[in-house]
Amino acid sequence: MKRSYENALKLLESRRRKARPRTPALASINQDAVTPTDNQALRGVPSLVGMEDWLRKLGYSENDVNGLNIVHIAGTKGKGSTCAFTRSFLRAHGSRTGYPNKVGLYTSPDLQCIRERIQINDEPIPEELFTRYFFEVWERLEAPNLEPSVLPMRQPRYLQLLALLAFHTFIRENVDAAIFETHHGGEYDATNVIRRPIVTAITALGMDHVAQLGPTIENVAWHKSGIFKPGAPAFSVFQEESPAEVLRFRAAERQTTLRFVPMNESLPANNKTLSVPVQRLNCSLALELARAWLQAKAPQHTLDESDIAEGVSNFKWAGRFESIEDGASGWFVDGAHNTLSLEQAARWFVANTNTPLTNQCRILIFSHFSEERDGLALVEALANSLAELQAMPEYVIFTTYEEREDGTTRIDKTLKPPETPFPDLCTIYTSLWRQRDSRASVSSEATIEGAIKLAKRISAERGGAQILVTGSLHLAGGALSILRPQEHGTT
Template identity: 70%
Template sequence: MRRSYENALRLLETRRRKTRPTNPAAPATPQDFATPSGNPTVKGIPSLVGMKEWLQALGHSENDVDNLNIIHITGTKGKGSTCAFTRSFLHTHGLKTGYPKRIGLYTSPDLQCIRERIQIDNQPITENLFTQYFFEVWETLTSPGLEIATGTTRQPRYLQLLALLAFHTFIKENVDAAIFETHHGGEYDATNVIRKPVVTGITSLGMDHVAQLGPTVEDIAWHKSGIFKPGAPAFSVSQETGPGEVLRKRATERNTDLTFVSSSHTLPVNEKVLSAPVQRLNCSLALQLVKRFLQLKDSKYVLDDDDISRGIDGFSWMGRFEVIESGRSRWFLDGAHNTLSLEQAAEWFSKNINAADAPTYRVLIFSHFSEERNGVDLLKCLAYALPKHDAKPDHVIFTTYQEREDGTTRIDKTLKVPETPFPDLCAIYTSLWKEIHPHATVSTEPTIQGAIKLAERISMQQGGMQAFVTGSLHLVGGALNLLRP
């Protein structure tokens, strides 16, 4: 096969499984029953299995991974933003001192293209670099000698392959520091092949991915704290009592110090970046991670007030608490896709729409299709949260993840198709919204482009509007491609 970007994407897509496994991992390991609820939660083959052997097959030792100087971050809400703040502070320090000169960042999912997941120096890696390293990984791990080298005929699944590609890329490109966001959980996550992170961080915890992580927030805390490693300082934002105690216990078991971080009152004023309270908390966590990271690398490294201010000014993270101005239309985009995130996004939207000269007409564009989460529960959360924060929409538009009306899709962005047909699911959403808000005006559009066009027509009729786009990163990514190509 020709080594092209398009062929790399086609091969990567073959490793995506159609559905998540439902059967418990067999045989169950003793650790499976160490979760607070006592129930095994690992389904199928854990994502961590095989990662060490595959890395070795690629020629990367444990020391090679250690030498990436990794900051490992997990949580339920705010992982991506915390990673981005962490990168921004490291970048600012690197500009001043020369360290770190090159910074790798691995996150998921992507909004606009797959290469967003693997970034170096604030930019997604190029198509050429992605293609080169992808085929190096693919050809090694599909070679006839793989079974002899690794003791298994299994090949990496989609997320495992992307994580391996990130490790391979960062090692080959000689980054000085790397920030890794987990996929789901922590204990059995593919990224937990990291043996010696410099520091680890946990963002806000809540109920998400319960099929894989367990039925209680304490179970989720147990899985997330699996990234704790002996001797690597651990930081977490302040948590509720139950999960907080789980984190403390796990830190003790892992022989590491755990520090809980509250929202800092000394951060500089920046209404654009820090207007959402949760972003102040994510920023505060990132700041502590970077301070300790630099201290451990060299005691002379210190972030001063100017570094912190420049780091916040330079922060960017697509699709999270993002505002786009277009004439009399203002678009508020946040890829919230769990109840904790939606509550925070609703509060942020409310805080930012009540300026004296702002349009008063409000539009909500919502879409959510997922095996893992109940879209009805998410919409119900939003239906109550927006009025509570004095941000009830005047017009609601339900749509899909299909971006364009002509049916075209980008080659490096996978279109997620719901199992339930669009008309049926949107009928359910419409019925639910009108049950809660009987006098609401509700529309459905089969594409994101159609939803945006409808909102723009409404804006012209009303002399302006404020649109809130939320419910899924797939929706927000598509909207960003149309609003800001």
């Protein structure tokens, strides 16, 4: 097969499984406490299995992985933003002092381009580099074992392969620091092959991926804190007491320290980046991670006020609290897809549009289709939040995850949307919103492009509009590929 970017994407896609397996025997877990005896029921998805063998086949030892000087981050909400803030602080310090000079970042999912998942110094790795390193990994793993007595090795699945590619890329590119976001859990996550991180962190916890992580918040906390390692200080935002107790137990079990980080009241004033409390909390956590990393790797270095100000100012995270100015229209894109995140998205939208100088109409574009979450509950939560903030939109447009009206899509779109039962669910959403707000103009569009075109027409007729696009990462990614088609080579 020709070593092309397109072929790399096809081979990667061939490793995607149809559905995530569900953890068995979750009903047997003690609901009062999570103790070591419960771990047998907390089997999770064994994505970690095979990672060490595959890394060895790629020619890497545990020391090679440890040498990446890793910050390992798990949690339910805010993982990506915390990773990006940590990267931004380390980059700011490196720009001033020369160290770290090269910072790698591995996150998921991507919104516009698969290469977003593996970044070096704020940029997705180029197509040429992605292609070269992908085929190096693919061909080494596909190569037969030289010893006949060794049984054939099973091949990694989609996310496992991406994590292996990230390790390979960062080692080959000789990064000074690498920030890794877990995929779903922690204890059994493929990224937990990291044995000696420099520092670990847990962002806000909530009930998500319950089929894999368990039916209680204590189960979730147990899984996420599986990234704690001896000797690597652990940090967490403040949690509710029950999951916090699980985190303390796991820290003691792993022979490490755990510190709960409050919101830092000394952060710079930056309404664009820190206009919602959740981002200030993620930023506060990231600041402590960057400080701990420097203390371990360069004790003579400290983050000064200029590093912090530059880190906040240069922060960027596609599809999360992202605003775009387009003539008289202001677009506010956030991939919120659970009730808490939607409440935060509503507050952010209103904080940035509810000013005396802003007398434009508000438009909401929403889409959510998922077997794991109740879409009606999400619509209800968003409507409640906007109503409480006295910011109900005049126009509401429900749509699907289909991007373009002609059915085409960008070649490197790997965030595969599920089947969308349009128009059934959109019709239900439309009916629900009309019951909540009879004054709003509510409609549905078959594609994201159609929804954006309609919003632009309304904006032109009304002399400008403020448009909130939220409900799903699929929607956020599709919207950005249309609103910013020049970025990352999307078409």
